Amino acid sequence: MTTIADLYKNRFGLDREIGQGMKAEGTVAEILNRRSLRRYTDEPVPDDLLDVLLACAQSAPAKSDLQQYSIVVVTDPKARDVIGGWEGAAPVFLMFCADSRRQRRLAEFRGHDFENDNVDTFMNSCIDAALAMQSFIIAAESVGLGCCPISQVRNKIDEWCDVLGLPEGVFPISGLCVGWPSTNGFISMRLPPSVVVHRDKYDDSKLQEDVDGYDARRHAIYQIPPEKQRLTERYGVLDFCGWSENTTRQLSEAERPGFKKFLNGHGFTLK
Ligand SMILES: Cc1cc2nc3c(=O)[nH]c(=O)nc-3n(C[C@H](O)[C@H](O)[C@H](O)COP(=O)(O)O)c2cc1C
16 A cells, blocks of 8 residues: 555655655645646647636635736737747646736725835735636646646746736746646655745754755755766756755846846835
């Protein structure tokens, strides 16, 4: 019998006495076993199923019930070309957007001031959109679909706003590719809970040794190949390029430094 303990081991590469008596079935097992999938068959996703999954997305919790997000179902080939590659060819491509325009318009309808063009509202709208995307993903994966979020869309954020007609106050936080998977993908090992979960007080005193162990466990099952090692022209190719080496390489250069300027020009003063 496959147990939750087996799935836990796959997820973390750790042998722990957790979930040994629990059969690997139901939502918990599906979540522990999930992975992003980037290759799909040509089989279409029925419209009715897509509508059900979008209803699941909208069932996510939302800050103060404000529901500050929008989802664009992108079918227009011109828009698909903006993303291009395998992402543009996905059977379904959704754009999850933070949306603070709706409440601003409603304030006008109701004759109230809108005094929340601030960082807090910006963040709440991003969280709402992200939770909706995750609800969609969990629901889609439960019926056998594969999904992959695509933050790469923010590399061409102006173009996306143009092609999808996203007005001020609405911007993409992530695309989402969806389709019937043509590969099994793989489980991406997570940081040990000792690094991520804190009890009562934040404690990262063992960060380095815990992450060294994680790097080694990941490397034992998957060696990051030269073409996936980041910024090799600056840091070189390594035989042992661990997760922490690769992620810190990535963050040694600013990602999307123009994003704040984009937001400021797109209806967010971020007071
Ligand atoms: C907000 C967000 C944006 C992402 N953007 C991309 C992307 O642009 N391209 C891509 O291939 N994967 C993208 N991913 C998928 C991550 O790479 C993936 O979740 C991570 O490697 C862990 O793998 P797993 O989801 O299979 O567990 C994104 C994930 C999230 C949550």
